[in-house]
Amino acid sequence: MKRRTFIQASATLSTLSFAAIPPAWSSPMPDAPRVLFVLLRGGMDGLTAAPPLGDTNYLAIRPNIGIQRALRLNADFGLHPELSSLHRLWQSQQLALIHSTGFLYTGRSHFEGQDIMQTGLSTPYASSSGWVGRTMEHAKVPGGVAISIPMPMLLRGNQRSSTEFPNWMPNLRGTDTAAVAKLWGDDPTLAGFASAIHDANVGADSNGMGRGKFQEVRSMRGLARVAAAQMRDEGGPRVGLIDMRNGFDTHANQGAETGSHATQLRTLNELVETFQQEMQQAWKHALVVTITEFGRTAAENGTTGTDHGVGTCCFVAGGLVSESRVYADWRGLEKKNLFEERDLPATIDIHAVYAKVLQRAFQIPEQTLQSNNLLTFRPHPSLRSLLPV
C-alpha cells in the first residue's frame, strides 16, 4: 500500500466514505519513531539465543545443547552464532539485551502465555485488546500494520491498525468494493473495514507481491521487506508486527550451534537484517523488539530439549538504541537460584522493558502507562539507562 492510501485507510475506518482528508494528528512526522514487534511464539530459549558464557553452571546443566561457540558480547554473555546481524548491531551500539526477564505470570502454558504477552495483563483471557493497541489509541498514534492474515491481539484496541499479507488473488473492482461498503454500512463490526479493503484493491498495487516469487515473498525476509516498505515511508505506519507463528517450542532435539533452535534464530536474524536494510534512512529512528511467551527450563530435559519455563531474554535493536548493553539481574544457574529450582527466573519484569519502548516510541511517560492501565509494570533500577528520552 502506498503512503497516501494508507493514510486514507487508517483515517476513515469509522466512516463510510472514501474521503481523503486525513485528520490533523496524522500529519507526516518524518522522524517519528518506528517500532517493529516480532512475536516469537512457542517460548524462545533465552539461554540458547544469548548464552551466559560466564556462568560456570551453564555447560554443566546443558551438556548436549549448550552453546560453546558464541559471538561474544562481554565477559558474561554472548549471542548464538546464527545471530550475526544482531552481533553487528551490538558492535555499532544498536543492541540492548535484557536477560533473565519475563512476565509475572508463571503458569507455563503456551496459550495463556501468548494471551498475556499480548494483552499485557497478569491473568489470561482478561482483555480483548493488546498493550500496544491500547497505547496507540491513547497516544493517537496514526496507524500500525500487522504483516499477518489475522489481526494479532497485540495491536487490537485501536481503529487505526490494519493487516497486510502477500496475496496472489486478483484485485476486486470498484463496483465490488462499493457494494461491500454499502452492505457493511450498518454493521458495527464490519463497517470499519470497507474503506481499507477498497484501498487495498482499487488503490495502487497493494498486495505486497511485487515481482518476487510467492514463497520468497512470504518468507520472513519477504515479510520484513513488506513491513519496511510501509514503515519507512514518511506517513507510513509507526508500528509494525511480524508473527513467527511456530518453531520455538523445542521440547526435543533442539540442537546447539546448529539444529532446530538454531534454524529459528537464523530466520530471526534474517528478518532483522532485512528490516534494517530496507528501512534505509528510517532505521535511524527505528526499533525492533522481540516478544515471546516464556523461557524454557534452565537445564536440558531428558530428550535433549527444554520444557516450558519462565525467564528468557529480550532483544531491543535499532537506531534509537543509544548504547549496546546487557541489562540483567543475574542470579546464576545454580539449582537453588532458579525459579522453583528449574527455570531461569524473571528477575526483571518484561513489562518494564516494554514501558521503556512505549515511552521512547510514543512520547508517553511511563507513569501515564501505569495510571491509565495501558500497561502496568514493576520498574527495575537496572533499566534506568535503557532508551532514555
Place this chain on the structure above:
Amino acid sequence: MNQPADSTLVSKFTRRIAFGRAGDQALPADPIGWAVEQLAQDPAIDILELDGSRRADLPADMVLHTDINKVMHAFATHQRLEKESFEKAKTLSPSEYEDYRERTIGTPYWRLEHWKEVQARETTALFGKAPVFERFWHFWTNHFMVAPGNQNNDTLIGPYQRSLRPLMKGSYRDMLWHAVTHPAMLVYLDNNRNTGPNSKAAREKWTKDSINENLGRELLELFTLSPSAGYTQKDVEATTLILTGWRDMKPDKWHKGEPLGTYFDFNRHEPGSQEVLGKRYNALFKPSSKLEDLISDLAAHPATALHLATKLCVYFLDDQPPTEAVNHVQSVFIHSKGHLPTVHQAVIEVCWAHIGKTRKFVSPETWLLQVLTVCGMEPPRTIPLTKTTPGHKTPYILGDLGQELPRCPQPNGWPILSSDWISKEMLDRRLRVLSVLANQAQRAGQLVDLQLKLLGAVRRDLPAESIARGLFESARDNRDLRLALIAYFASPTMLWS
C-alpha cells in the same frame, strides 16, 4: 423450544450446525430431528464427487489408510526416506538434491498426503450424507489437534483424525483415551520419548531420554480440566510420569515384532505411584492401568464437563454463549457420563433454542463449505501431482483464507472465537475468493445454474427490502455473477451465521 419455524432461522440453523442448504433445496421441516438423525449415522469418508460417489480419477495408489499396520509402515518409510536424504545431500549437487527431495519427500508426504486428506474432509462435508456429523467431527479434530510437526508425522494425521469418527458414538472418556494414546498424538506432543528417570531404561542407561512434559500438560490444559480448574505444576509433573513409556511402535530397525501402533514400554515407565489432584495412582499388577485410571478420573471431573460445555457452546452458538445453554450442556455431559451423542444432541437443542439471539463469524473452512454448499459447487479438483501442477488446490485456497489445513500452528487448535477470524486481510481474502469462484463457474459454463441456486438462496435468506437484496437484483440484471456472489455472501446476514 417452541419457536415458530421461521425459514430464515431454519436456514441459519443449518449453517450453524452444518454448512447450510443449497439454494434450490428445501429446508428441513423438523430442524432438530433433521440434525439429530444425522448423528446416528456412521458416514463413510472418502474423496467424493458431487453425487456422493467416490471420485474415479484419482491415482491408483492414493488410498485413505485406516489399518494401523499400514499407517505405521507409511510413517516408518517416511522417516527412513528423510534420513536417507540427509546422506544423499553429501553426494548430490544442490539442484540434484532438491529434485531428489522433491520426488521422495515433498510430493508424496508434504503435498499429496495432505491434499488427499483435506480433499476427503471437504468433499465428504459437502457431498456425504451427514453434514451435521461432519461439523461435529470438525470440532473434535480441532479439540484433539494433531498437526504436522517435527518428527515427520505427516502420514499419521489423517488416519488419526478419521479414527475419531466412530468414537463420536461413544463416551468422552473413550475418545480421550483413544486420542491421548494414539501414536499420532504420542509423536506430535513428544511423548514417545517421555521416559521415567527411575525406569529400567534410564537406570541402565539404554537411553539418554528422560521426562518430557508436553503431552502431560496438554492433557490437563486442553483436553480435560483447563487451567481455570487450578491444578499445579506438581500435577503436571505427576501426569507426565504416569505417561512415561507410552509411545508409538513402528516397523523400524529396532522393531522386535511387537504389535504396531500404540505401545506401552514398561522399561521406560516410571515405577511406583504418582499423585494427581490429591489422588494417588498406583498399579501393583498392571502398570499401564495408572493412565487408564487417570484418564477416567479426568474425563469425569466436573471441570472437564464445564470446559467442554463452554467450548462446544462457543464453537456452535456465540463467543459469549447464553449461560443457560452452557449450564444445560454441562449438566447433560455430567448426567450422561459424557455420552457424546447425548451431549451433541444437547448442543443441537440449545443451538436451535437460541438461534435468533446468537451469532458466529465462522472459520474460513466452514465459510468456504457454506459457500460451496449454497452454490452446489465442488472445491477445486486439481491434484497437486507435482510442485508446479497448475490450478487451484483446496488446502492452499484455505491457506489464502487464513486456515491452511492441516497446518494448524499450535496444539490448541484453530481459533473458535468470531473475533479471531475478522481482520481486513481475512475479509479481503473472502471477497477475492468469491471472485475466483465466479471466474471458475463462468469458465465452466455454470453461470445460469449458479444464478438460479443463488436466487433461491437470496429469496430464502435476505429480507426483501434489504440493501443486499437490492444489490443482488441489480447484479442479476447486469449478469454480473461476481457482484451477485458478493451481494449474497458478503452480506452481514451470511457472514454472521
